[in-house]
Amino acid sequence: MNWIIALVAAMLVVVSQVITQRRLLTITGILFIAFGLFVHTSIGIILAGCYIIIASFLPHRSYTHSLLGLAFFASILHYSLQQWLMNGVFVAALAGYASHLVAGMKFLPVNRRGVKLFAPIWKKEF
Incomplete structure (x- = not known):
C-alpha cells in the first residue's frame, strides 16, 4: 500500500511539471474520490474530492x-x-x-x- 501511495505521489510531481496548477487540482480531486472509494467508501473523502474538483473549475x-x-x-x-x-x-x-x-x-x-x-x-x- 505504501509503495502505491509513493508511486502516485512521484507521478504527481512529474505531471505537475507539464500541466497547469488547475488541472493538477482536478487530478488531485479525482484521486481523493478514488481513495475515498478504496477506504471503505468514505463519504467525507469523496465529498472532499468533489469539492476539490469543483474548486478547480471556479475562479478564485x-x-x-x-x-x-x-x-x-x-x-x-x-x-x-x-x-x-x-x-x-x-x-x-x-x-x-x-x-x-x-x-x-x-x-x-x-x-x-x-x-x-x-x-x-x-x-x-x-
Whole structure:
C-alpha cells in the first residue's frame, strides 16, 4: 500500500511539471474520490474530492469563498469525523476556513477585491 501511495505521489510531481496548477487540482480531486472509494467508501473523502474538483473549475474567491463554501466544507468535516473521531477538529477546521474568508475581506487594506460571502444569491463583495 505504501509503495502505491509513493508511486502516485512521484507521478504527481512529474505531471505537475507539464500541466497547469488547475488541472493538477482536478487530478488531485479525482484521486481523493478514488481513495475515498478504496477506504471503505468514505463519504467525507469523496465529498472532499468533489469539492476539490469543483474548486478547480471556479475562479478564485468565488463560491469557495462564500458561506455556501463554508457550509459544504462543514458537511465534508461532518461526514469525515463520523468515520474518524478526532476531538476538536470540527471547530478548529471551521474556524480556519472562516478566518480565511475574513482575511480575504475588503476591510483589510491589502485586499482590493474582497469576497462574495452570499454567492450565488448576492454578488456584493465584502
